[in-house]
Amino acid sequence: MMQTLSFPGIPATTPLNRRFRCRAAVQSLSPATLNSSSLYEVLRVNRNASPLEIKAAYRSLAKLYHPDSAAASSSSSSSSSDGCDFIQIHNAYETLSDPSARALYDLSLGFGIGIGIGIGMTEANHNSNSPFSTPFRWETDQCW
Amino acid sequence: MCRSHIELCVCLCVCACAIAISMAQPAYTVASDSENTGEERSSAFTEIAIGIDIGTSQCSVAYWNGSEVELLKNTRNQKIMQSYVSFRDEVPTGGVSSQLAHDHEVLSGATIFNMKRLIGRVDTDPVVHATKSLPFLVQTLDIGVRPFVAALVNNAWRSTTPEEVLAIFLVELRVMAEAQLKRPIRNVVLTIPVSFSRFQLSRIERACAMAGLHVLRLMPEPTAVALLYAQQQQHTIHDNMGSGNEKVALIFNMGAGYCDVAISATAGGVSQIKALSGSAIGGEDLLQNLMRHLLPEYDTIFSGHGLDAIKSMSSLRIETQNAIHVLSTQTNVNIDVDLGNGGRVTRLLNRKEFEDVNKMIFDQCESLVRQCLHDAKVEIEDLTDVILVGGCSSIPKLRDLVKSICRREKVYEGMNPLEAAVCGAALEGAVASGISDPFGNLDLLTIQATPLSIGIQSNGNSFVPIIMRNTTVPARKDLVFTTVHDNQTEALIVVYEGDETKIQKNHLLGYFKITGIPPLPKGIPEINVCLDIDASNVLRVLAGIVIPGNQQLVAPIMEVRMPSIDDGHGWCAEALNRAYGSTLDLITVQKKTQT
Known part of the structure; x- marks a missing residue:
């Protein structure tokens, strides 16, 4: 299988010094950010959640995980102030809020392929060029 | 002891744009430490960023006072101030503090305004050319460099730069805010036009750094x-x-x-x-179109920037501006303006005429609204409010x-x-400061969403967007490219921002070379180009080489913060093309589907 290059997530910093960070070790992979198994779990909703529930879930998660939000910046947990998490949440929302994309995604879940999500877990995200390439692979590739 | 000076010295900005040139600083005084009272001291523990709206013609400052947003007033009790800097006196003064007797002085040539139309633009830009008919001097050589800007001081054109003018103005705003809030001001949230390129944003940040301000958000x-x-x-x-x-x-x-x-x-x-x-x-375009309508020989008279011409133009400008204001409430307005030297414009102008003269502008406004509705995939019935x-x-x-x-x-x-x-900027200032x-x-x-697409030059001379416009930020997207020549060991990554299919019409943000591609037949090595925008809207371009079947990286990843270009970048694209032609080109391997 071919693989693609992975760029690590950019480490979290406090809002005021975000601009001045210096970064080393750009080559290291950070699979730690991948800990969700389905888009529904990313948004913390049921498989049969209504579009309204999905939207509401996205909003509440955005308030918690968006790097700009007060909750994210006051929290000491690094994962919540890392933009990567929000990107993951947003991508899950993009797919699940679009009826046709959601239907396709549900179909893929039904077949148990997991559209690279399972693969992403086991193969350290090298699934960009996998035969399962679909728009949904973004959900895992975003946050290497 | 002037706190603001200390602040300037410890300015930690590492970004290139923030190499602060402290200019005209000693001429301004700020509230001293001794004026601080106990309460302010404690409240200044977490510095709340103030909001600044620098408009093309007007500006205002607001801050979160602990319970609501409050606008600051200048010494003349104005909340909305004119955005201009006058070079008439030894020390340049801006619209915040100076009291020019009337509009004629703003239009005397000694005063520079509309900085926002000039900042970060090169002299081939049509917007810069439209600024050439203003009373101060904007000279263009049409070669893709920063335009020459100068103010008329004692019958001499004294040169300055848009960044410098904006910085002088920002220093005045800062002094005003520090005096009233009785604390040093460093962090600001500035509002910017949607259409500003990232290069223009970097110029705004530079102007802020020159004024000792740190931009928390644009x-x-x-x-x-x-x-x-x-x-x-x-x-x-x-x-x-x-x-x-x-x-x-x-x-x-x-x-x-x-x-x-x-x-x-x-x-x-x-x-x-x-x-x-x-x-x-x-409004500047509406005004200029109407001036040309009232006086068809406008450009001929004014092209030389003669002293008399400046005077008559300023009279016409003031009269036309008033007429537009009147036409907002009435359907007719009488225009009577003495241009000097026997010239005079006298006529009745009706609203329909004003609208016809500016039909193109209104049409453009309409298409902006329609495009936005289309891009947002929002039906008109779904709109709750129109603001x-x-x-x-x-x-x-x-x-x-x-x-x-x-x-x-x-x-x-x-x-x-x-x-x-x-007010929105002040709210963001408080929110982003963690209050x-x-x-x-x-x-x-x-x-937030990105107003413009960002991508690289590829597939010959095409613009290949990687982050599409209206993508939610923070964002991170990548695209895989490959070589176009056998044994090609280097590739040029040229990053542009914009939505024009013609690459030259987009804004160049920067370029760098990827080296160390193993010599292989064309189409085999994969060059992965990733664009990352964080919550502070900082753009990083990452590029790395992947050889199919090889787990190891063959060369270190390149990580470049953009925009990396400097003034005079109009030259760069052409120079790169001349130096390398298509020898370092790339083409796309696969187009990622947008979800």
Whole structure:
């Protein structure tokens, strides 16, 4: 299988010094950010959640995980102030809020392929060029 | 001891744009330490960023006073000040503190205004060319460098730069704010036009650094308005996260220099920017078109920037400006202006004429609104509110135009059209500084979107976008490219921002070379180019080489913060092309589908 290059997530910093960070070790992979198994779990909703529930879930998660939000910046947990998490949440929302994309995604879940999500877990995200390439692979590739 | 000077010295900005040139600083005094009272000391523990709206013609400053947003007033009790800097005296003074007797002095040639139309633009830009008919001197050599800007001082054109003018103005605003808030001001949230390129943003940041200010956020003007709207909606209905009461607003903002449109979806204090559109059209264009209509030989008379010509032009400009204001409430206006040297324009002007003369501008406004609606995938029936703000929002034609596109009788009336943007900026200043409000007034979040696509030159001379416009930020997208020649060991990554198919029409952000590609047949090595925009809107371009079947990296990843270009970048694209031709080209391997 071919693989693609992975760029690590950019480490979290406090809002005021975000601009001045210096970064080393750009080559290291950070699979730690991948800990969700389905888009529904990313948004913390049921498989049969209504579009309204999905939207509401996205909003509440955005308030918690968006790097700009007060909750994210006051929290000491690094994962919540890392933009990567929000990107993951947003991508899950993009797919699940679009009826046709959601239907396709549900179909893929039904077949148990997991559209690279399972693969992403086991193969350290090298699934960009996998035969399962679909728009949904973004959900895992975003946050290497 | 002047605190602000110390602050300047410890300015930690590592970004290239922040190599602060402290200019004209000693001429300004700020509140000293001894003026600080005990209370302010403690409240200054967490510095709350102030909001600044620097418009093409007007500006204002607002801050979060602990319970609400408050606008600052200058010594003449004005909340809205003129954006200009006069070089008439030894020490340049801006519209915040100086008191020019009347508009004629602003138009004497000694005063520079409309900086926002000039900053970060090269001399081939049509917007810069439109500025050449202003009383001060804008000289263009049309070679893609920064235009030459000068003010008339004692019959001499004294040169300056748009950044310098803006910095002088910002220093005045800062002095005003420090005197009133009795604390040093360092962090600011500035509003910017939607259509600004990242290079222009870097120039704004540079001007701020020159003024000793640190930019916490640069907020597109309509998104600042969206934030204010979100706060107002949260006030009126104490709703929870339930999206049953999601409110979708179309925000139309037109000032003197720029027209911006945004569509935001708001619920529970979270406003998601669904789409943005904008262009460098504004009241200045309406004014210039009308001046040319009233005086067809306008350009001939004025081309030489003679002293008499400046005088007659300033008379005409003032009269025309007044006429436009009158036409907002009346259908006719009498124009009678003495141009000196026997020249005189006397006539009755009606509103229809004004609208006809500016038909193109209004058409452009219409297409911006339609494009934004289209991009946001929002139906007109889904719009909860239509918000009109900015200095041009009182023009009947514009109001009718937006109302008719959105098919409604009334527009949102809950905010002051001239203060909405600065209030939103002040709210963002408080939110981004991490201030929380016991009453939940700052329980707000704006989820921003990119106004312009960003991508690289590939597939010959084409622009291949990697992050599409209206992508939610923070964002991270990548695309795989490959070599076009056998044994090609190097590749050039040239990054552009914009939505024009012709690559030259987009904004160049920077370029770098990837080296160390193993010699292989063309199409085999994969060059992965990833664009990363963080919540502070910092763009990084990462590029690395992947050889199929090889787990190891063959060369270190390149990580380049953009924009990396400097002034005179109009040259760069051509120079690169001349030096390398297509030898270092790339083509796309696969186009990632946008979800």
